[in-house]
Structures are given as C-alpha cells and as structure tokens.
Amino acid sequence: MTTIKDVAQKAGVSVATVSRVVNNGPKVSKKTIAHVKQVMTELGYTPNANARALVTQKSSTVGVVIPELTDPFFASLAGGVEQVARAYKRQLLLSTGQISADAELKAIQLLIERQCDVIVVHSKFLDDDTLINLSQQIKGLVIIDRFIPAIAQRCVWLDNQEGGKTAARHFVTLGHQSFACISSNYQIEDPSLRLNGFRQGLESANFNLIAELTSFSEPTLRGGELATQKLLASNHQFSALFVYNDAMAIGAISTLEDNGFRVPQDISVIGFDDVLLSRYSRPKLTTMHYPIEQMAQQAAELAIALATNSHETINSQGIKHVPRLVKRESTASYTTI
Structure with a gap:
C-alpha cells in the first residue's frame, strides 16, 4: 500500500508538505500542489479519511x-x-x-x-x-x-398525538361507533402518544375506547396477528380498528379475514407510517403518512x-x-x- 512517505519521496518534498496538500493547508504553491497531486495519482495514493479527520478535527x-x-x-x-x-x-x-x-x-x-x-x-x-x-x-x-x-x-x-386524533375523526366521519386499537408494547413515547391521540379524538366526538379493546404486542406482522387474536377473544364487537404501524395493521387484516371478517365491509382498519408495503397489501391500507x-x-x-x-x-x-x-x-x- 502506498503511504504518504512514498508520495513525499517521489515528489521530492517533505511529508509535511504532502499533508498540507491533502488537507488543503496553507503555505503551498499552486505548482507544488499540482506536482504532489500528480504523484499521488501516479502512485495510486488515497488519503486516509480518519487520519485527515484527526489533523483537521473535521470529518467528511x-x-x-x-x-x-x-x-x-x-x-x-x-x-x-x-x-x-x-x-x-x-x-x-x-x-x-x-x-x-x-x-x-x-x-x-x-x-x-x-x-x-x-x-x-x-x-x-x-x-x-x-x-x-x-x-x-x-x-x-x-x-x-x-x-x-x-x-x-x-x-x-x-406530532404522533395529532395522528391518532386524525384517525379517530376519520372513523367517526364514516359513521363508526365501536372502536378498537392495537399498539406497540415497546416502552417508548410514540405508541402512547398515538393511542392517547386516538382516545382524545374519540372522546371529542362523545365516544370511548374500552380497555378490553386495546391490545399490545411487538410492532411487527406477527405482533399484529397476535394482538388481533386477543381482541377477537375478548368477545367485544368493534367495526373500526386503529393500529400502531402498517406492519401490525397488515398482520391484523390477515387475521381478521382468517376469522371470517371482511375488511373493510365488516371492520375498517387504519395503519400508521405509510410504508411502501401499505400500497400493495390487499386491501390497500388506509394509513397515516409519516414523511x-x-x-x-x-x-x-x-x-x-x-x-x-x-x-x-x-x-x-x-x-x-x-x-x-x-x-x-x-x-x-x-x-x-
């Protein structure tokens, strides 16, 4: 591997001069810069980015x-x-x-x-x-x-909370009166904000989300499947389902249909994120776009x-x-x- 010393030796300059050329340093003539760069090209020398960062205290x-x-x-x-x-x-x-x-x-x-x-x-x-x-x-x-x-x-x-509110308003506008929610069991802020927003959106329209119709699982396709099974096992009726993310929503739709429910004729579903997969699921997923x-x-x-x-x-x-x-x-x- 060609080193900075090899470049300096062939160019007939000091290692310090080559270093100044590499790092765009001062006090080097245009003629010397051109000569050193030509030698670097001839020898196939590539400056080490980490070494350059140590000298300049900046990174590329x-x-x-x-x-x-x-x-x-x-x-x-x-x-x-x-x-x-x-x-x-x-x-x-x-x-x-x-x-x-x-x-x-x-x-x-x-x-x-x-x-x-x-x-x-x-x-x-x-x-x-x-x-x-x-x-x-x-x-x-x-x-x-x-x-x-x-x-x-x-x-x-x-604003994840506003996203939950928007989903609730859409369901209410469509005439739904019984609601369920699937959320992530990760102990982070996003799931609670989306869930709280959904609850607030329902409450502003004089509806409630009962505890038995809120289910938690991992934010994956499998998680959506398991959470939906819990909702169905509760024996509570619902016609509108808001889901933490698109992967869980697609898993939920698959499980609903496996259990004899048609989406959206029997149960409407809204996901969150608008990932590419949501455009190709069947049915295509209504979701909250996350830019x-x-x-x-x-x-x-x-x-x-x-x-x-x-x-x-x-x-x-x-x-x-x-x-x-x-x-x-x-x-x-x-x-x-």
Missing part, C-alpha cells in the same frame, strides 16, 4: 443512528440522510441502536470516535439529559422523531448547518411535521345489516 462523513437495519421505515430514514450526505460530498456512516439505551449510546460514541461531526440520531431509549449533554459535545447533532424542549432547535419531529424520508433530509441539512455555523437556516423551535391521512381501501362507511 455524516453519521446516522437507527434502531435496526431490516425495518423499511428506518431504511427510508437512512436513505434520506444519505441523499443529503451525497449532495455535500460526504460519506454516510451508519450505526444501529438495537432498541436499548446502552446500544444507542455506544452507537453514537462509535461515530464520535470516527471524528464524525454531523450526526442524525433516532433515539427512543436514551433519556433527555443524556441527549442534551451529547448535543453540547457535538455541534452537528440532530434528533429525529423526538422532541426535547431544551434542545428544540436540534429536533425534527412528528420520514423528507424529515431525514431536513435533519441532515440541519446537522450540517449546525456543524458549519450556518445559523441563518436554523429554526429555534425545531421542525415539526403533522401526519396526513392517506385514504385507500381498508376503510369504509359503517353500515348495519
């Missing part, structure tokens, strides 16, 4: 922390950050939080060790104080899908602005999004036979 990377790689939702998040990284000629560094506070912190620390000065973090398990302290260490740290008032200007977030790719792009832009002191582009209140109802085929007007 954008880091992103997501819980896992397999979920399409988080793949969209990472994809949105990557688009911005590419536009700024930066490389994407991806680290996973693995759905625990310890793993989230280690994922962030790994990026810090790589001299990453721009980091977008999806964190649900670290406490507010830890994230606030990290934001004081990392100029370009931005939190996505969470709002922390003390660092509001670093947050790009979704995660757009939010990820905004978070990456904000992180770069913070890291580079471009404060004119920063909103002191952060960036708030409201989910939008996408009407497809899994909801219909309530009718009695």
